Amino acid sequence: MAPRKDGPTKETMNRGAWTQEEDQKLAQCIQIHGAKKWKTVANNSGLNRCGKSCRLRWLNYLRPNIKRGNISDEEEDLIIRLHKLLGNRWSLIAGRLPGRTDNEIKNYWNSHLCKKASHIEEKPETSTAQETIAQDNVVGDNAMLENKDSISGSLDSDVIFNVNEFLDFPTEEPYVFDWVNKFLEIETNN
DNA sequence: AACAGCCACAACCGCCTTAGT
DNA sequence: GACTAAGGCGGTTGTGGCTGT
Structure with a gap:
């Protein structure tokens, strides 16, 4: 130095x-x-x-267009699902929630959702196949992110999906929840 | 009313990555 | 290619406000 x-x-x-x-x-x-x-x-x-x-x-x-407080149920649900998929990649999660910041989501997770999520984990009967898929993909997350310019699939999972679709969605409001729905469709179609 | 404990959130810290030279 | 500065990110801490006793 x-x-x-x-x-x-x-x-x-x-x-x-x-x-x-x-x-x-x-x-x-x-x-x-x-x-x-x-x-x-x-x-x-x-x-x-x-x-x-x-x-x-x-x-x-x-920054303009910042949303403060009042995280809706939909947003909360989205955060939980994204966290399952991405882990503690707060900036990526924030990127899927227009107007929300990584710091806000991180704080919200640590104070509200952390307990909630662990509570859900304790009830395996409530966990769904899509959550299992998500877990699998968290493991391969780094590799997937590194290859996000190409279409790739999970190595250990039967589910193949396009990483670009997961990470490069437009963040305008209507599309955000479409993204989740698309994610859920994978499970439905299996 | 005073105090203790808890919670939420703003801000800092340290590490890693990237860009510039 | 090596080095440095700056940017970016996630983890952690500090503090103010709220609630219960």
Whole structure:
């Protein structure tokens, strides 16, 4: 590692909850520099925050089209199913839920659904074939993701499906639940 | 009213990946 | 190809608010 340039250090960096004023400054700076160059944004915003912190604040709270709170039953169900399929890949799961962030889903999972899901696990009679399929595919998830440019199937499962269909659906509202329905159809057709 | 315990959520930390030189 | 900085992600922690005693 090269020696660090002078600048705000961990000790001098502003930390903790964001104020309205900071949010405004950040939003203005992102308008100018874009929501990508976080180092530049952090340096030019006048905020004594690191790029990571700015990024997180923008992605989770200031970004347009963010939905806050009130996760619907449908969304909850979708999260549970996606989690079965993808595991703790929060950003991927969030990508299937328009307006929701990975942090929000992660928090929601840890505080609400974790117990709920484990409770469901304890009742094997309620688990369905599609859940079994999902479990199988979680195992091969990494490999599948690496090959997501090609049509691939699960190695150990009888079920063959197109990874692109699972990961590259449009995230506009009506399509999201179609995606789940499509997923469920696999089980129905078996 | 005061306190303790619990819960939800915002933010930070550390690791890994990617892009640039 | 090696190295560095920055971005991205998931895990974890800190804290404020709520509820029960």
